[in-house]
Amino acid sequence: MTTSANPTTEIQTSFKIGAVSRITNIPIDTLRIWERRYSVVVPIRSNNSDRLYRNDDINRLTLLKMLVDRGHSIGSVAPLANEKLIERLEMHDQNRIRTKSEDTKKTVRVVVIGEVLSLQLEHFDLLDSTFSFTGLYRNETDFIANNKDDAIDVLIIEYPAIQRDHIQHINALFKDSGAKQLMLIYGFTNSAAKVLLRKTDFTYIQAPITIDHLKTEINNLISEKNIAEDNNFGFDLDSKAPLRTYSNNELIKLSSASATIKCECPQHLSSMILKLIQFEIYSDECADRFKKDADLHVLLGNLTGHARSIMEQALSKVIEAESDSGKL
Numbered sequence: 311m312t313t314s315a316n317p318t319t320e321i322q323t324s325f326k327i328g329a330v331s332r333i334t335n336i337p338i339d340t341l342r343i344w345e346r347r348y349s350v351v352v353p354i355r356s357n358n359s360d361r362l363y364r365n366d367d368i369n370r371l372t373l374l375k376m377l378v379d380r381g382h383s384i385g386s387v388a389p390l391a392n393e394k395l396i397e398r399l400e401m402h403d404q405n406r407i408r409t410k411s412e413d414t415k416k417t418v419r420v421v422v423i424g425e426v427l428s429l430q431l432e433h434f435d436l437l438d439s440t441f442s443f444t445g446l447y448r449n450e451t452d453f454i455a456n457n458k459d460d461a462i463d464v465l466i467i468e469y470p471a472i473q474r475d476h477i478q479h480i481n482a483l484f485k486d487s488g489a490k491q492l493m494l495i496y497g498f499t500n501s502a503a504k505v506l507l508r509k510t511d512f513t514y515i516q517a518p519i520t521i522d523h524l525k526t527e528i529n530n531l532i533s534e535k536n537i538a539e540d541n542n543f544g545f546d547l548d549s550k551a552p553l554r555t556y557s558n559n560e561l562i563k564l565s566s567a568s569a570t571i572k573c574e575c576p577q578h579l580s581s582m583i584l585k586l587i588q589f590e591i592y593s594d595e596c597a598d599r600f601k602k603d604a605d606l607h608v609l610l611g612n613l614t615g616h617a618r619s620i621m622e623q624a625l626s627k628v629i630e631a632e633s634d635s636g637k638l
Contacts, residue, residue, distance in 0.1 A: 324354060324362035325497070325518060333426070333518040334371045341371070348388035350374055365470055368426055373399065418537050419461060420528060421445035421487070423453045424468020427495060430521060440529055450483060457487075463537050464528060465489035468517075472499040477506045484512075488553050491535050493527065495519055511550075551590075551615020555622040556583065564625070576632070579625040586618040 331338045344350045351367040363371075373395040377387045380399075387395060418441040422428050428446040441464070447453040450467075465487050467480065472494070484492045494514040499507070507514055513531055531537070556564075561580040593611030597604045 324364050325368065327353075327361045327363070329518040330363045330368055330371065332520055333368055334375050335520070336371060336375050344371075344374070344384060344388070348384060350384075350388050365426055369429060370395075372426065372430055417442045418463040418528075418532050419444040420464045420466065421447070421453075421457070421462045421489070422466045422468070423447045423450055424466070424495065425449065427466065427468045427524070440532055453487075462487055462489040464491050464493060464531060466493045466495065466524075466528075468495045470497045472496045472503050472507075474500070474502040474506060477503060477510070480512075481510065485550060486553070490537055490550065491531055493531060495524075551612050552619045554587070555619070555626065556580075558584065558587075564629070575628045576625065579621055579628060583618055583621050583625065586614055586621065589614050590618065 325333070327338055327341060330336075331341060336344075345353070351363065351370055353361040353363045353367060356362050370392055373392060374384065374387055376399055377395060378384055382398070387398070390398075420441050420443050422431060422443060422445065425448050428448055431443055432446050444462070445453070445457055447456065465484060467483070469476070469480075472480075480492075480494070492510075492512045494507075494512055495517055496514060497517050499516075513527070515527060519527075561584050564576045565580040590611050593607045593614060597607035597611065600607065
């Protein structure tokens with residue numbers, strides 16, 4: 311049983327059966343049989359009578375395929391709601407991917423935001439010596455509320471459709487995350503949005519994308535951007551500078567505190583950090599004022615931000631040492 315597609319936007323954000331087959335790893339013939347016999351999903355129809363599947367359909371088909379692969383018959387799981395399907399998967403996957411601190415020190419840390427991708431990855435035993443998934447989130451709200459990883463190397467965001475006015479929001483989310491690189495997996499976009507995307511540092515790939523393809527793209531990004539695995543400071547000069555560790559008030563207090571102890575390192579470090587922050591702000595203002603040299607000033611500001619981050623880490627080490635000795 312099928313329904314007609316009325317809203318144009320619904321058709322534009324849907325996938326044909328061949329794409330769905332590649333995403334879910336379900337053969338086309340099997341998809342048709344599951345629909346006809348068990349009504350597992352109800353795809354909409356295009357004007358040419360082609361089956362068109364929405365994200366919710368792909369979500370459900372992915373869950374069903376995972377359970378069938380684990381020994382369940384399609385007839386026994388087809389009537390179940392998605393929540394029940396997930397419960398059954400979790401019973402099978404007690405040893406699914408978890409973040410391990412010893413692993414994250416050795417590999418590039420990848421965080422994923424997206425309903426379909428996170429669901430697929432959550433129940434795939436995807437191990438790689440180069441990177442590890444340290445966070446899988448259904449949506450941005452889930453990520454903002456629950457993300458505890460302050461050291462993200464690659465942030466992957468899944469968007470069904472990207473419009474021109476989405477770019478600024480995506481960039482803000484990327485900067486707030488502190489990630490070094492951003493990879494966008496999108497269903498559809500337009501020429502205006504593409505123009506803006508080309509001006510960014512983002513890696514963007516059109517869906518559908520298989521897990522193997524995603525794995526290859528992550529490794530390519532790691533290689534191309536020289537995301538170091540053994541960098542003790544956890545930074546890459548080609549990436550965006552990390553967010554600030556200390557506020558101005560904290561730096562001023564540390565400068566004052568150093569006068570009461572023999573070591574003046576906190577004072578010197580705080581002064582240098584404040585100066586670097588000023589130059590970051592100055593570079594940003596120059597980038598806005600002098601469009602001809604904007605790229606140069608953006609680069610200078612970003613490199614200064616990395617220098618500031620290094621000095622912040624040095625200050626943290628000093629504070630830790632001083633605290634242990636009872637001087638701070």
